[in-house]
Amino acid sequence: MDLQAFTTAHDDEWRELRALTRTRRLTSEQSDRLVLLYQVVSTHLSVLRSTAPDPVLVQDLSLLLSDARAKIAGAQDNSWRGIATLLGESVPAALYRARWWSHAVTFACVAVAVIIGVWVATTPEGLAALGSEAERDQYVNEAFESYYDPSAGFATMVWANNAWIAAQCVAFGITGAWPAIVLVINAVNVGMVGGLMASYGELGLFLQLIAPHGLLELTAIFVAGGAGLKLFWSLVAPGRRPRTVAVAEEGRSLMLVALGLVGALALSGVIEGFVTGSTMVWWLKIVIGAIALALFWAYVYVLGGRAVRAGKTGDLDEQEAGFRQQYA
Incomplete structure (x- = not known):
């Protein structure tokens, strides 16, 4: 296909659609025209992708269609629908696709923690x-239990610290080493x-104070580490995708x-x-933690x-992502 001729033939329609999307108030005739042009330009984009995938033009038309779609649906409605789609489909899809990495990391970290714990307790x-x-007496008899001081400030501090660790595991997962180091340090500390x-006969107290929040907290760290390692693996073994495409697709998904x-x-x-x-009685604390993990x-x-x-994959859809290189 002659790309220049195609562009010349349809440029007026593209300009008109862009103008309509930028118009503050549309008449009924303009609204009908907007919908018609949206359908026409969607066909143009499909033709371009299949016959002459020019990345710049495809990206421009993708953004134009995105703006037109928002105009048709209504900005506020589109925003709420986008949030619902994000939280109800995209985020859980990304988590689901990383589940086996999460389970593998969980098994490995629990194994490391148990080995370290047995070593500390028996040697x-x-x-x-x-x-x-x-120092050990002071920690067991005072510091460990007194650390968990119920307050909103304490909850906020814990959340911010753990969220930052999880984000780093995913964001720096491309290195391979960073999430592995974070996971090993975390497992060793818990085990110690x-x-x-x-060794002081307080294993029951340890479990009572760790299990309520730790079931979900540690799982979240394991999932973050698994996601980071999954991103690294897309660089090592991209499969049939070009390496840059694999990393980009997995990276966008795993940030979710x-x-x-x-x-x-x-x-x-x-x-x-x-x-x-x-x-609260100890068994009820653990039940609450177990329910949170189950949810x-x-x-x-x-x-x-x-x-x-x-x-769904957790990645952007075709129009949002723009040009995608075709690969066998």
Whole structure:
């Protein structure tokens, strides 16, 4: 196809559609014309993608159609619909597609934490690695339990810290090393504290103070680490996609994982700030934590699974992403 001739033939229609999208108030005739031109230009874009995929022109028409679609639907309605689609389809789809990486990371981190905990609890060398006897006594008998001070400020601090760690795991996942380092440090720290508490006969207290918020909090960190490693793997083994395309597609999708984890960590922060250190009976605290974890995985598997089966990936759709290179 002669791209220059195609552009010349349809440029007036494109200009008219652009002008209509920028018009503040449309008459009924103009509204009908806007809808008609939207359909016509959508056909033009489809033809271009299949026969002459010029990236600049495809991107321009994609943005034009996006503006026209917003004008047709109404800006406010389109915004609310976009938010609903984001939270009800795109975010859970991205989390669902990273589920096996999340489960693998969870298994590995739990294994590391258990190994470190057993080493600390059963060997003199392990205990000695955690400081002097006086320091260990002070931590077990005072510092560990007093850390969980119920307050809104404490909940906010915990949420901000954990959300930042999760975002880093995803954003710097392309390095491969960063999420691995964060996950190992986190698993080792949990294992050392658990092992120390167990050596003093306080394993029950450790579980009571970790489980209510930790079930969801640690899961969120594991999911973030798994998402980061998934992004790194798209660079190492992109499959049939060009490496740059694979990284771009996975990166856009996995940033939604970080967004979803912000909400999960906000919930775990509330539990840690108001449930973990409260006077509530211990079994009810753990039940609350288990319900929060179940809600998270229901969100991933129910909404995410349904969205993926409907063709959602968590990435931008074709018109939002613009030009996509064709590959075999």
